[in-house]
Amino acid sequence: MIQVRGLSKLYGKKVVVDQVSIDIVPGTITSFIGPNGAGKSTLLSMVSRLMDADTGEVLLDKKNIKKIKSGELSKKVSILKQSNQMNVRLTVKELVGFGRFPYSKGRLNDQDHAKVDEALTYMDLHDLEDRYLDELSGGQRQRAFIAMVIAQDTDTILLDEPLNNLDMKHSVQIMKILRRLVDELGKTVVIVLHDINFASVYSDRIVALKDGKVIKDGLTNDIIQSTALKEIYDMDIHVQQLNNCRICVYFNSALQGE
Amino acid sequence: MRNSTKLIILLGLSFLFTGLYLFQDLNGSYDYALPRRGIKVLAMVITGCAIAYATVIFQTITHNRILTPSIMGLDALYLLLQTVLIFFLGSDHITIMNKQVNFVLSVAAMIIFALLLYRFLFNKGSQPIYFLLLIGIIVGTFFTSISTFLQVLIDPNEFSMVQDRMFASFNNVSTDLVWIALILTTIVILIGWRSTHFLDVLSLGRDQAINLGVPYESVVKKMLVISAVLIAISTALVGPITFFGLIVANLSYQFFKSFRHSILITGAMLMSIVALIGGQWVVERIFTFSTTLSVIINFIGGVYFIYLLLKESKSS
Ligand SMILES: Nc1ncnc2c1ncn2[C@@H]1O[C@H](COP(=O)(O)OP(=O)(O)OP(=O)(O)O)[C@@H](O)[C@H]1O
Ligand SMILES: [Mg+2]
Secondary structure (H helix, E strand, O other), rough: EEEEEEEEEOOEEEEEEEEEEEEEEEOOOEEEEOOOOOOOHHHHHHHHHOOOEEEEEEOOEEEHHHHHHHHHOOEEEEEOOOOOOOOOOOOOOHHHOOOOHHHHHOOOOOHHHHHHHHHHOOOOOHHHHOEEEOOOOOOHHHHHHHHHHHHHHOOEEEOOOOOOOOHHHOOOOOHHHHHHHHHOOOOOEEOOOOOOHHHHHHEEEEEEOOOOOEEEEEEEHHHHHHHHHHHHHOOEEEEEEEOEEEEEEEHHHHHHHH | OOHHHHHHHHHHHHHHHHHHHOOOOOOOOOHHHHHHHHHHHHHHHHHHHHHHHHHHHHHHHHHHOOOOHHHOOOHHHHHHHHHHHHHHHHHHHHHOOOHHHHHHHHHHHHHHHHHOOOOOOOOOOOHHHHHHHHHHHHHHHHHHHHHHHHHHOHHHHHHHHHHHHHHHOOOOOOOOHHHHHHHHHHHHHHHOOOOOOHHHHOOOOHHHHHHHHOOOOHHHHHHHHHHHHHHHHHHHHOOOHHHHHHHHHHHHHHHHHHOHHHHHHHHHHHHHHHHHHHHHHHHHHHOOOOOOHHHHHHHHHHHHHHHHHHHHHHHH
């Protein structure tokens, strides 16, 4: 279980993450939502040790992540950032193979190959597995990176806007896969989302950030409420019940009649 | 063609040129010419491997394929040291005349400089690697300026001694030093080799490397120190030829098209050996010493460098 305690980040005098304390509940999907620049990516980077915090600490099973060996931590927590650039040419399959690095140190055994294959199947990438990443569309590349994280097979998966660049079909497909990872394999997923309807329909819990502070942290249904959303986004958002889902309508206030 | 086949071909070529260089026109001079040629071959193998290795790892940790470790100012420091010694102590002083003393002094100066630089920078928290490069460039330029200034003031006869040191040469390396350099280089490369698998991941970028469990800071520091030590050894042995590393590293990337550093590095090392020994053979037997290897390297390297720059600017 990941616990965040008093985490802050400053750029110069500007506080971009301000004394954040949250518990990531194991076996759930937690969505981070909030306006641009709220500090979601920064928070996720600190939780995943990509960035040093200025104050506070991140605990994994009650142990400060800085005290855990990198090799061990990489088998427990994985992160996919908002953008991924690299200067080496890889095929999709090679990239996904890198997800096994924490276990294989570069020499894939049969089990690793099986995991890679499974991740490619999950992400529907077998047709593309021998293509080079720089020859793919943005969405296809994004799926390849998600497949790599799936192959890494960690208990906790942190994803920063993984639906970037994806069409509706693949967005839904990925959210369903994340749901399966949580429901069937007991994994914990933390995901940054901008489309609050995806957050509403697929996540168990929502943490809302604004100006570096956590302003809401609770069950999805408690946060997907007009009043709470207004506080987060400073705009009127109408919430409608559709079957069992709560759907937010925010495209145009004229559509929100009642 | 498979990569292992390519490596075997390169290995074959290395042996071919080595054999050619050692035994052609030997005329039975087994006691005199053969050992002398042998030492030269050894010097070329050491330098070639050291520079190839240092350049590939340096380019991987800096995520840049047109940089060489000389950007950290080591070559410049070497020339400054030689210039200062000749300027203040004279070219007949023991520190210049005695190759062993000069070697130890040069290697020590370069390694201490690199360590101080890294220590200074890493103590200030985790600096982005570009900051380190920037400081390296500034310090290197500073060293070069002082050298140039002193070279203008120096006695013309003495200046020819300085000039000698400005270009790499395999023609008068000392036998003792070759053995020392061989041992040092082997040890350093073996230490680095244990981290080769980390390098593959480092080329995915810092964040992916950390995500996949690479102890990023310590690997980067270790690799920076290793490349500095290797450059120091090869520069003190034959003079500055780090430009050469740029050529073989990029040729290796193009030729092998792999992300595996075990292949890229081995390939770059073999290419260095082929190029240096082959080049030296051409210089000695075809140009009959009318030009030097370092002139040829700088010429071909320069042309290739321009090609790389044009290619990079097109692709981005
Ligand atoms: N290197 C930096 N230097 C200074 N300020 C920075 C830096 N990186 C981020 N910031 C600032 O920190 C704040 C939080 O950035 P962050 O990337 O965490 O936002 P975010 O919530 O992920 O936004 P988005 O939804 O646009 O991805 C922003 O105001 C941003 O301008
Ligand atoms: Mg962000």
